Amino acid sequence: MASRNPARPLSPHLTIWRWGPHMLVSILHRATGSGMATVGAMLLVWFLAALAGGADSYATFVDTFTVESGGLNVLGYIVGVGLTLSLFQHMMTGIRHLVLDTGAGFELRTNKLGALATMLASVMLTALFWLYLGIK
Amino acid sequence: MRSGTSLGRVRGLGSSKEGAHHWWQQRLTAGSNFLLMLWLVVSIARQPAFDYASMRFWLSSAWVALPMTLLILSVFWHFRMGLQVVIEDYQHDESRVVALVLLNFFVVALGATAIFSILRIAFGAAA
Numbered sequence: 001m002a003s004r005n006p007a008r009p010l011s012p013h014l015t016i017w018r019w020g021p022h023m024l025v026s027i028l029h030r031a032t033g034s035g036m037a038t039v040g041a042m043l044l045v046w047f048l049a050a051l052a053g054g055a056d057s058y059a060t061f062v063d064t065f066t067v068e069s070g071g072l073n074v075l076g077y078i079v080g081v082g083l084t085l086s087l088f089q090h091m092m093t094g095i096r097h098l099v100l101d102t103g104a105g106f107e108l109r110t111n112k113l114g115a116l117a118t119m120l121a122s123v124m125l126t127a128l129f130w131l132y133l134g135i136k
Numbered sequence: 137m138r139s140g141t142s143l144g145r146v147r148g149l150g151s152s153k154e155g156a157h158h159w160w161q162q163r164l165t166a167g168s169n170f171l172l173m174l175w176l177v178v179s180i181a182r183q184p185a186f187d188y189a190s191m192r193f194w195l196s197s198a199w200v201a202l203p204m205t206l207l208i209l210s211v212f213w214h215f216r217m218g219l220q221v222v223i224e225d226y227q228h229d230e231s232r233v234v235a236l237v238l239l240n241f242f243v244v245a246l247g248a249t250a251i252f253s254i255l256r257i258a259f260g261a262a263a
Contacts, residue, residue, distance in 0.1 A: 030222065036215070048249075048254060053253075059188070094166050132181050133181060
């Protein structure tokens with residue numbers, strides 16, 4: 001792209017923009033999506049392949065994330081809560097994107113509230129999921 | 137690229153006619169991902185135990201193996217397109233081509249392993 005006119009103004013970038021909820025959920029959507037597509041996908045496939053491989057390979061998978069008594073270890077909690085929070089955040093911002101695709105929700109106040117709502121919903125859904133697992 | 141006028145540089149190149157197709161498939165798989173991931177989250181949450189025998193029994197059911205296979209297809213196609221956009225946004229030279237090729241290899245190899253594993257359990261092959 002050497003032929004591009006260097007005198008053209010550059011678009012404002014992160015260094016001079018004030019952070020807002022809409023920017024935050026936009027980058028969260030990309031970050032959570034990329035995280036799940038790499039770490040999440042590999043762990044899901046490891047789980048499936050380990051389960052198909054037999055009791056020994058499944059034990060290796062389970063032991064990586066649990067302590068002797070069967071509860072989750074530190075890595076298990078980081079990965080477990082990280083992936084569920086990522087899933088719900090990506091799901092909520094995904095729904096927001098589908099609404100924005102229709103042309104709705106671009107008024108400043110509505111847009112900001114929608115962005116905040118995705119983060120509130122994802123934290124609540126993650127808490128609900130782990131509470132249900134815990135008390136069941 | 138030849139160094140003519142601005143108009144000359146863009147004339148004839150146009151769009152590759154694939155943008156709308158990509159955009160629509162991303163939305164379509166977003167919808168199917170939403171339904172399938174909701175199913176998976178509820179199904180996992182309702183699992184009584186996560187030991188080897190319980191999980192084999194769970195995945196050997198057609199009511200789990202089939203939605204799980206659909207989930208792999210839908211989710212993997214969705215994230216292949218998503219990561220493609222991320223790569224196209226940040227890689228501008230030859231590394232873009234390399235990254236896109238590696239992305240395709242990654243998705244196909246991982247997806248095939250997942251589906252093979254599901255079917256192996258569902259069709260009752262001994263471990």
